[in-house]
Amino acid sequence: MVASRREAARWWMALIALPPLLATALAVNGWRNIEELSRRGEWQVQPVAADQVFAGAGWRLEQARLIGDGRDTKQIFPGQMRLVIIRLSAEAKRDIGEDWGQCQLRLTDGKGHDWTPLDVILSSDLSRDLDPRAEPLPGCSIASLHPPAKGESMLIEEKFVLPADAVPHLAVRLSFASTRPHAISIPLALK
Amino acid sequence: MIRFLATIIGILTAAALLQVFQATTPGYAQLTGPILTSGAQKDTVSSQTFSVRIDKAVQAKTLVLKRFSRTIERQTQGTWLVVSAELWAFQETMPLAGASIRGASGRLYVQTHRADAAPQLLSLKKVQPGLPTTGILVFELPEEEATDMTLILSKQASPRLEDEVHVHLDRGMIESRDKVEPGNGGI
Amino acid sequence: MKRPNVLNKAGKAARARVLAGIGGFLAAGLSLGLSIFESRNPGEIAHALPGTRINADRWGVTLHAATVATTMPNGSRLTPGKRAVVVNLTIENLTSQSSNLYGEALALANITGASRPQFFLDRDQEILWDLQPAMPEEVSAVWEVPMTQALLASLDVTVIGAVFKRADNLYAAPGWFTGSAVAQVDLPIAENGTGAMTRDTR
Numbered sequence A: 001m002v003a004s005r006r007e008a009a010r011w012w013m014a015l016i017a018l019p020p021l022l023a024t025a026l027a028v029n030g031w032r033n034i035e036e037l038s039r040r041g042e043w044q045v046q047p048v049a050a051d052q053v054f055a056g057a058g059w060r061l062e063q064a065r066l067i068g069d070g071r072d073t074k075q076i077f078p079g080q081m082r083l084v085i086i087r088l089s090a091e092a093k094r095d096i097g098e099d100w101g102q103c104q105l106r107l108t109d110g111k112g113h114d115w116t117p118l119d120v121i122l123s124s125d126l127s128r129d130l131d132p133r134a135e136p137l138p139g140c141s142i143a144s145l146h147p148p149a150k151g152e153s154m155l156i157e158e159k160f161v162l163p164a165d166a167v168p169h170l171a172v173r174l175s176f177a178s179t180r181p182h183a184i185s186i187p188l189a190l191k
Numbered sequence B: 001m002i003r004f005l006a007t008i009i010g011i012l013t014a015a016a017l018l019q020v021f022q023a024t025t026p027g028y029a030q031l032t033g034p035i036l037t038s039g040a041q042k043d044t045v046s047s048q049t050f051s052v053r054i055d056k057a058v059q060a061k062t063l064v065l066k067r068f069s070r071t072i073e074r075q076t077q078g079t080w081l082v083v084s085a086e087l088w089a090f091q092e093t094m095p096l097a098g099a100s101i102r103g104a105s106g107r108l109y110v111q112t113h114r115a116d117a118a119p120q121l122l123s124l125k126k127v128q129p130g131l132p133t134t135g136i137l138v139f140e141l142p143e144e145e146a147t148d149m150t151l152i153l154s155k156q157a158s159p160r161l162e163d164e165v166h167v168h169l170d171r172g173m174i175e176s177r178d179k180v181e182p183g184n185g186g187i
Numbered sequence C: 001m002k003r004p005n006v007l008n009k010a011g012k013a014a015r016a017r018v019l020a021g022i023g024g025f026l027a028a029g030l031s032l033g034l035s036i037f038e039s040r041n042p043g044e045i046a047h048a049l050p051g052t053r054i055n056a057d058r059w060g061v062t063l064h065a066a067t068v069a070t071t072m073p074n075g076s077r078l079t080p081g082k083r084a085v086v087v088n089l090t091i092e093n094l095t096s097q098s099s100n101l102y103g104e105a106l107a108l109a110n111i112t113g114a115s116r117p118q119f120f121l122d123r124d125q126e127i128l129w130d131l132q133p134a135m136p137e138e139v140s141a142v143w144e145v146p147m148t149q150a151l152l153a154s155l156d157v158t159v160i161g162a163v164f165k166r167a168d169n170l171y172a173a174p175g176w177f178t179g180s181a182v183a184q185v186d187l188p189i190a191e192n193g194t195g196a197m198t199r200d201t202r
Helices: A002-040 A121-131 A139-146 A164-169 B004-025 B143-147 C002-040
Strands: A044-047 A058-067 A081-092 A102-109 A155-164 A172-176 A182-187 B034-042 B044-046 B050-067 B070-089 B098-102 B108-110 B133-141 B149-156 B162-167 B174-180 C052-056 C059-069 C082-093 C106-108 C119-123 C137-148 C154-165 C175-190
Touching: A044 C082, A081 A102, A081 A164, A081 A172, A081 C175, A102 A155, A121 A155, A139 A155, A139 C154, B044 B162, B044 C059, B050 B162, B050 C002, B070 B149, B070 B174, B098 B133, B108 B133, C052 C154, C052 C175, C059 C154, C082 C106, C082 C154
Parallel strands: A044 A182, B034 B162, B050 B174, C059 C175
Antiparallel strands: A058 A081, A081 A155, A102 A172, A172 A182, B044 B050, B050 B070, B070 B133, B098 B108, B098 B149, B149 B162, C052 C059, C059 C082, C082 C137, C106 C154, C119 C137, C154 C175
């Protein structure tokens, strides 16, 4: 009788422990998912500060060109269509290694619109059209495979097609798998 | 004895209840399926992330293409359907990887690779926010499927929890021709 | 009076355990033996004649003829040191969706070292992409085989079926899964004069 009473107590304990254990398991799982999700998105975007080191490098906007309205080159694109070419310089402050993996470089207008760069083939074709002699500069994802050594710097070029009315509000937003959810933003100040 | 019977009945009830739960729970694939927006051919059909306006739909027996400045003709035992459309992306740059026609029988006809030489294919373009993008889509399907068609478009080939736009094609608005030759200016 | 009883009880328990053990091993051994037997002697596959339509669940297949060629049907070159075994067939997509997975439906049983087949649409000699549902097409399936591989007078083509699951085990999504062989066809290899053939005639 004593044994069975102890058994009954254990049985009740197990039953009562079940709901909190289930809740804990759900919470732990949920927390893991939230963490993974936060590493995918750019939830914390900050304007880049002078001397700021981001993903092991200092970032500066080297050049931003607006093509299609006849001012930079003679080309006039139909309607609202414009080509924006940006060059970022990155100076490695430490050994970068794999830290530039899954690079995400986009243009944003602060109104919830995102433009992703043109693909590599189209981008190099355009580079050759604009300057047949110069070697096309690498894009962000190619650069991430061969990042500069510590103390050295490199230029990254990306091209975007977007409407003219977005041009005055554009900023570059940059993040890597290693930095997300943090991203930096650099205004282009194009007119 | 009564206790024993109660246990048996309890187990059977639990099993039946679980069976009901299992049978009525929607599958994972269904829960994470596409988010549908439907509309008619004459309208601009807008989802949360992009919108579509059908410009023209042409049905033909022969598809005329140019490859390396040589003209080639492609025949089919069914019919070619060439749709020209204008797309708007609202937030992000987007490809249009998913494009198919649901025919009269409910079968799904994915856009054909046999027309890859055609110019202005929407499947090779990217839609940039703020810039309307026009282009064409080419399908190959049996004649009897063409009596009732719905165009299905999405960013990915098989969208999961992403927008999918359905445009019901109006038979009266589909042009019928002998040959259709997609060009740089459309069809 | 007590001792034999206890002994008897203990003996009974032990015997039950030994019996259960033997039963378990027997069951496991039988199951293993059966699966080995089944994999060694796959059920007799139905033989079909060339020209008859074979229902391979996902695909409707009619095999017509086999030839040996030195180029691809679209004129492109073969891998050096290889020749092409070409099978002409009519194939129909019986499912409700366009698909390009028809390569899984055919296998060469009496040739080793063959590549995965490439398919060409006979209508225009170009690569066959998606096969559209309810649109049977005349196509050529091409296997590249090493020159050193001797060819018999006929090609043993196995047509493989597929299994449709309304809800798969992982995502509860409907889908097609590889099935077992549904038919075997002896296709005589026709001379077509496009290349010197070293044929093993038995």
